[in-house]
Amino acid sequence: MFTCTPDTVYLYSQAPAVARLAIRCAALTVDDPLLTADTWNPEVEAAAQAAGATLHLVGVDAAAIQALPWTIDRLAFEHDGARISFCLADRVDFPGPAHPRRTPLRHPAGDGMFPVTYQAASIFLETQFLPGDTAELRLDCEGVTVSASAVTVHGIETRHIEKMVWTADYLSFEQDGQHHRIKVARPAVKTPLRARFPRR
Numbered sequence: 127m128f129t130c131t132p133d134t135v136y137l138y139s140q141a142p143a144v145a146r147l148a149i150r151c152a153a154l155t156v157d158d159p160l161l162t163a164d165t166w167n168p169e170v171e172a173a174a175q176a177a178g179a180t181l182h183l184v185g186v187d188a189a190a191i192q193a194l195p196w197t198i199d200r201l202a203f204e205h206d207g208a209r210i211s212f213c214l215a216d217r218v219d220f221p222g223p224a225h226p227r228r229t230p231l232r233h234p235a236g237d238g239m240f241p242v243t244y245q246a247a248s249i250f251l252e253t254q255f256l257p258g259d260t261a262e263l264r265l266d267c268e269g270v271t272v273s274a275s276a277v278t279v280h281g282i283e284t285r286h287i288e289k290m291v292w293t294a295d296y297l298s299f300e301q302d303g304q305h306h307r308i309k310v311a312r313p314a315v316k317t318p319l320r321a322r323f324p325r326r
Contacts, residue, residue: 132203152185251294
């Protein structure tokens with residue numbers, strides 16, 4: 127089981143047209159025996175996706191969710207600087223009076239979107255040595271995958287990273303008008319076109 131406090135979650139429907147609802151949420155729990163707060167890593171994420179899990183939302187306006195005229199098929203939230211997204215089954219269960227604001231959402235096996243891959247066209251690396259003394263570098267890429275432990279950049283010319291004389295503190299990118307900025311450590315170059323930045 128893994129629990130976080132996202133403050134806001136975003137509910138989506140992709141058909142017949144894209145719809146979105148931002149709703150306050152006091153806590154979100156991924157209910158799966160393989161997940162714990164101190165073992166949230168890519169291997170555990172993959173196991174959870176294969177097994178399926180239930181997402182529990184606490185402190186949400188269940189009536190607003192029930193009143194939606196469309197079916198929720200995706201849920202997203204922010205956690206530690208990354209945007210995490212889950213595909214959902216068609217059913218949303220609303221418990222009885224004993225837990226009127228605890229709303230479970232089924233996450234079907236194999237449909238998880240965590241780690242999340244973004245179709246970013248470039249990344250921006252930055253560091254600050256002293257106040258007012260910074261270094262910055264923009265590099266083209268074909269996509270960015272964000273997990274709880276690392277940021278992997280695809281289709282990037284890693285020779286530019288290998289020539290850097292400083293270590294980036296932050297990696298940022300944009301997609302669909304949203305800006306993502308993540309604290310990173312020294313990268314590992316996996317292939318001539320892929321680099322993995324551990325998260326800090």
